[in-house]
Amino acid sequence: MIAERIENDFINFRFPEEEGFRYGFNLYALINEGSVLLIDSGFRTQAKAVKNYLEKQGLKLTHVLLTHFHPDHVNGLLALDANLTVMGSPEYRKTLAKEIQQTVSPVTFSETFNFGNYELSFTKAPGHSACSILIDINGKYLHVGDNLMSRYDGKALVPWVEFDQLGNHISSLELLNKMNRDRLILGHGPELKGKEIIEQAIDDRLCYLKKILKTNGKCSWEEAISGSSCTYTGREFFEQLKPVSTD
Numbered sequence: 001m002i003a004e005r006i007e008n009d010f011i012n013f014r015f016p017e018e019e020g021f022r023y024g025f026n027l028y029a030l031i032n033e034g035s036v037l038l039i040d041s042g043f044r045t046q047a048k049a050v051k052n053y054l055e056k057q058g059l060k061l062t063h064v065l066l067t068h069f070h071p072d073h074v075n076g077l078l079a080l081d082a083n084l085t086v087m088g089s090p091e092y093r094k095t096l097a098k099e100i101q102q103t104v105s106p107v108t109f110s111e112t113f114n115f116g117n118y119e120l121s122f123t124k125a126p127g128h129s130a131c132s133i134l135i136d137i138n139g140k141y142l143h144v145g146d147n148l149m150s151r152y153d154g155k156a157l158v159p160w161v162e163f164d165q166l167g168n169h170i171s172s173l174e175l176l177n178k179m180n181r182d183r184l185i186l187g188h189g190p191e192l193k194g195k196e197i198i199e200q201a202i203d204d205r206l207c208y209l210k211k212i213l214k215t216n217g218k219c220s221w222e223e224a225i226s227g228s229s230c231t232y233t234g235r236e237f238f239e240q241l242k243p244v245s246t247d
């Protein structure tokens with residue numbers, strides 16, 4: 001695990017790919033005096049490593065804010081205290097697959113949430129999951145969850161999405177494009193910096209998703225990734241992406 005202080009009271013915990021995994025993980029910590037709000041919890045291994053690190057620094061984990069409730073973001077809660085404040089989309093029940101000990105406090109999209117020097121606001125971004133949200137941090141950083149995914153080394157991953165959510169994923173990426181941000185942080189992969197790089201990364205994903213939607217999932221992998229500027233990985237995400245049978 002690498003712990004990098006982006007700011008004095010803002011840490012990025014990075015975990016490279018483990019064997020059998022397509023991607024590594026990012027967990028982010030905001031510090032308010034002795035308390036910590038963690039964005040995403042990874043799996044238990046990652047959550048435990050972060051908790052130990054924080055404890056050694058004399059910090060106490062008090063809040064976990066989830067970009068969405070897929071297992072690789074939420075299962076870390078199983079290794080954390082039951083009385084943590086857990087926050088996330090009001091739609092979390094559509095995705096949460098495991099029983100967790102903590103109670104979820106839904107975020108509101110009309111109000112900000114303050115934690116120390118940080119003001120957070122939230123935007124719905126369904127597609128990758130029904131409960132995906134974008135998290136604005138002081139107007140400076142935008143955490144996009146898994147709306148854009150890459151490997152630890154930055155190589156682009158094709159979006160993971162279920163077929164009936166293609167339209168939602170496209171809409172959320174189009175919204176993200178309109179937000180015209182210059183620093184995006186991700187659940188998987190390095191930060192994206194600079195408007196041109198960000199616009200290209202979004203356009204590449206849109207190109208891929210729109211091709212699949214337009215052909216009703218009947219295009220080949222080669223057709224799906226053609227026209228994108230990046231070299232994609234994650235072909236198995238494409239292979240899993242099949243229209244829901246109506247038979």
Ligand SMILES: [Fe+2]
Pocket residue numbers: 070072073146187188
């Ligand atoms: Fe993820």
